[in-house]
Amino acid sequence: MLFKPSLWIKNVLSINEEFxxxxxxxxxxxxxxxxxxxxxDPAAEQGIPEWLDRMRALGVKMVVVSNNTNRRVAPLARKLGLPFVANGAKPLTIGITRALRYLGTERARTAVVxxxxxxxxMGGNLARTKTILVEPFHLEKGVLFKIKRAAESIVFKRDLTKLK
Ligand SMILES: [Mg+2]
Known part of the structure; x- marks a missing residue:
């Protein structure tokens, strides 16, 4: 089952201690x-830096493996304080194997996300790690999402005003 993730979640923010x-x-x-x-995007999505801090506090080891270039990956990974492998060549296992060696963790207890x-x-399954599929952030870039966000922010501001 090369194409089947072990787990499927909305986004990384769903990963917590219990999970x-x-x-x-x-x-x-x-x-x-x-x-x-x-x-x-040169910046991470909202909530990601804080999520990374929560993961670190739990002792979760993390490394970025991206198929993108060093030029794209290095600045953001450094900003987020994460070690990284650029030009990761997924689904080939080269980059993931390098990451596993760096982490020193068991494959069965490590997840490619x-x-x-x-x-x-496919890369995680070939490397025999766990695999977690997330929904891509770019889906949220559509017009409908922008309208929804705008509506949310109006509602949110109104609620904040109420709290005062
Ligand atoms: Mg991606």
Missing amino acids: LSKHGIDALILDLDNTLSMHG GDQIFTDV
């Missing part, structure tokens, strides 16, 4: 584009 212990995961090999950040079946999930 990790329930599924026996100690370490995460994280995709970058559309998993931690929108494709090409990403938004693409043919790179992230």
Whole structure:
């Protein structure tokens, strides 16, 4: 089952202490584009830096493996304080294997996390790690999403005003 993820979640923010212990995961090999950040965005998505801090506080080991270039991956990974492998060549196992060696964790207790079946999930399955498929952030870039966000922010501001 090369294309089947072990787990399928909305996004990395759903990963918490309970989730990790329930599924026996100690370490995460994280995709970058559309998993931690929108494709090409120099910043991470909202909530990602704080989520990374929560993972670190739990002792979760993490490394980024991206198929994108060093030029894209290095600045953001450094900003997020994550070690990284650029030009990861997923679904080939070269980059993931390098990450596993760096992490020193058991494959069965390490999860490759990403938004693409043919790179992230297939790569993790070939490397015999767990695999977690997330929904890509870029889907949220559509017009409908922008309208929804705008509506949300109006509602949110109104609620905040009420709280005062
Ligand atoms: Mg991706």
